[in-house]
Amino acid sequence: MAVKRIDQKRRESYKLFLFILPCLIFIFIFSYLPLRGWIYAFTNYKPGYQWKDMDWVGFSNFTKLFGNAVMRQTMFQVIGNTLYYAILGVILSPVPMFFAIFLNEMSSSKCRKIVQTLTTLPHFISWVIMYSLVFFMLSPNGFVNTLLMNLGLISEPTDVLASGDHVMLTQRLYQLWKETGWNAIVYLAAIAGIDQEQYEAAMIDGANRFQKIWYITVPSLSSTYFVLLVMSFGNFLNTGFDQFYVFQNAFNKEQIQVLDLYVYNLGIGSGQTSMATAVGMAKSIIALVLFTLANLLSKKVRGTSVF
């Protein structure tokens, strides 16, 4: 009798497995199967390539990336751009928190709601649309240049888009414009959850607005801030592709290339499949290591893992 029940239970558990099997196969095909492409990093890939005429070249694709002066310079520039963009991100990471804090200080709740709604909007548009907006605002006959010329503040228009100067900084600022309102939402919710008695006690002690912000609000938000910061360390190299691709042009080609864009330009643009795979593979592995480290760090700091 008991054996029969166990048998039935096991049958039931296999049955459940059969229900998810198609999904597991799907995940295998689209997430695990591509990993075999890493083999191309160690071969000399040519289009229309068969597995049998594999041409093993060991690590030469990796060494070739630093092989001659031109490649070496490009590679260092790409790594430099990526790190610069990431570090700017870390420096600017407290912005959404302070945005939320000061937004919360606005006396009219209606105003707060309107500001929150409108500043979140840019989060929902694509980078293609972003490019279009930036282009028509900042190009030589765009809104900003025309306005400044009409006001007599400048005599010559400046073309920010067709320039190789401060490319990563401007890209970071576009990103900041797009995401600040959105990223502030988490902090606004955290502020709403702070115990009001703390503020009342501080008021009795005669604390002013800034003292209350500095001694109560900021410390209450710091754990949220650190969790998000640690998560961003895990994503240090994942700058994304769309943003840099749409803003790339003949003037900023070198300055705008981050790892994700470089892989595309090298692999799809120049047809250097094997070398591009090598770059991508190195990036994936380093990203995984960074991610694991970030997770360990968060375990140490918070006592729980982020992921």
Add this chain to the structure above:
Amino acid sequence: MRSHHKGKIKSSAGDHVFQILNYTFFILFTLICVYPFYYLFINTISDNSLVNAGKIMFYPKGIHFRNYIDVMKLENLGTAAFNSVARTVLGTALSSIVCSYLAYFFTKQNLWMRKLWYRFTVATMYFSAGLIPTYLNLRMLGFMNNFLVYIIPGMISVYNMVLIKTYIESLPAELEESAEIDGAGYIRRFVSIVLPLSVPIIATVSLFTAVSQWNSFMDCLLYITKPQLYTLQYILQMYFRQAQQLAQQLEMGGDSAFQATPKGIQMTITMVITIPIICVYPFVQRYFVKGIMVGAIKG
């Protein structure tokens, strides 16, 4: 987002200055966020010769809607709009159903080797084979110049699946148990009990999926070369890259106030892509906010 100062703080002179500065900052920032959209919009409905001369700055002049009619006449644009809508609707529906389905079965403790399969699934969030191997994989599977590339490869979003699973786990188990006693099978219970109860989370997740489908651009760039399969995002990007060709495509001459120009077309397509988001956004914003909070708690 309660204010903890309301009516309690002594309004000193310093405080007034602070409020004025604070309001000024937020009003300015909000303007910077909104003005580009407004600026493009007034330019798309203004006299095209004034637009080209850069004369439209703060309000529209010589209002007409010819640009919106002209873009529809452009080769491929109607198809691209259709493709964008189709991928958004189909992709979102399919992804939501499949993610909920998988989430439901992962809540079943009795599932054979559940822990292993769950890890197998969640692990995919943390690694990626990279652009080139993914590209070669999809090419091998026949996704080149195939509409399905928009829908199928990204169908299972593990992140969304985890959110739905957490939600299903929070539902009272008794409801499903009573259906089980009545002899309903898994699929029946999933469709008639779990799905209706999970509508709030599925709605949230669907909105995120829909926005990313609508905004997606890279898949078209990588896998599509046939113009009949282009999406709006890709067409707009292409019209910026090939402004010259666009100018040739618009036959010159005619009334210059209405004559379509590359600038007008680029702006109009931008608005065509953005207006659906702006229209839908105020109504669904609270779902997005809810979604980000669910994600944050989960994280």
